[in-house]
Amino acid sequence: MRRRNDDFAGDERAIEGLPIRLVIALVVGVAALSLMMNVLGQFDDSFQDETVTVEFSDELVEVGESTNVSVVTSEGEPVEGARVLVRSGSLTLKDEPTVLNTTGGSEKFIIYNTGTKKPKVDFRADQFRGDLEFEVVPPSDSNYKSSEETKKLVVIR
Incomplete structure (x- = not known):
């Protein structure tokens, strides 16, 4: 049972779901990065020479x-x-x-x-x-x- 190429072009579910998932992943990544930078900024310089x-x-x-x-x-x-x-x-x-x-x-x-x-x-x-x-x-x-x-x-x- 092989799929034909025109089946993929006619499927509209992937086009609707992809941008929303991408935006959610981007927002979660930026939030995690800002939390990580905030935690790193709280360290003192005691490990410096x-x-x-x-x-x-x-x-x-x-x-x-x-x-x-x-x-x-x-x-x-x-x-x-x-x-x-x-x-x-x-x-x-x-x-x-x-x-x-x-x-x-x-x-x-x-x-x-x-x-x-x-x-x-x-x-x-x-x-x-x-x-x-x-x-x-x-x-x-x-x-x-x-x-x-x-x-x-x-x-x-």
Whole structure:
């Protein structure tokens, strides 16, 4: 028992029911999408990466003095296990980069310009002050990210 093509053309039920079903499906889909977007908008940003930066106890240090270097969140909470890379700025840092580990939340950073102790800075003949750049490397097993700006520590002779 085969149907003929002219039977389909003469059937008017499908033409009446199709647009109504399509409109209903579209309305239900848009309503479901708006509910879903409303639910997603209620989540807070706690799953986003938090930015960490370097903080100093003194931002101006004389050669031979020290400063505590710590890695903190935007709320000021210390971040343990982060590393800090110290690089030359307007001062030349011998054996760069120097790596600081903030396992206890902070680390003491002492600057020398003579002798065998590290980190050793080199001033030019006419230079009496300069800066060193500090960059954060957050712990790899955390949701922290480094701030875009590098912090500078000013060193005077």
